[in-house]
Amino acid sequence: MRTLISTGSPWEPKVGYSRAVIVNDTIYISGTAGQGADLYAQTRDALATIEKVLTDNGFALADVVQSRLAVADFAHWQDAARAHGEVYNAIRPAFSLVHALPFVEDTILVEVEAIAVRGSA
Structure with a gap:
């Protein structure tokens, strides 16, 4: 079972992506x-958006792996890492930090991705 989660962005069909994809008990x-x-x-704002996507779809922040x-x-x-640590301190998912230059818009300083498994907390 595969469920596509959309934000309604016009870029989703043009680029060919979804805000999130749920397969069984995993959300990407x-x-x-x-x-x-x-x-x-x-x-912090990106992490809040991720938490909303999770909770709107039956997952919890603690499910992030x-x-x-x-x-x-x-x-x-370190500023991004500090924000990440404040949110995930007790959860401690697997983590990667990568350097990406440039983003599509020069005002974007960070993008955050997550994978969560429902009930894994």
């Missing part, structure tokens, strides 16, 4: 950018 959440003036704020940060401003990667 695409790279998610956040809003904010700096890397920390954008990371893997997380990835793609950071454009690598000189300040």
Whole structure:
């Protein structure tokens, strides 16, 4: 069973992606950018969006088993890592931090991805 989750973005059909895909008890959440003036704020906002996608689809933040940060401003990667740690401190999913230059829009400083398995907490 495969369920596609859409935000209604016109880019989804053009690029050929979904905000998230659910297969059985696993949800795969695409790279998610956040809003904010700096890397920390954008990371926190992206993580809040990911949590909403999870909860709207019957998952919990504690179900996250893997997380990835793609950071454009690598000189300040610790700000993104701090935001990630504040959200996932007790959950401690598998984690990757990568340097990505450039993003589609130069105002985007970070994208966050997640994979969660329902009931894995």
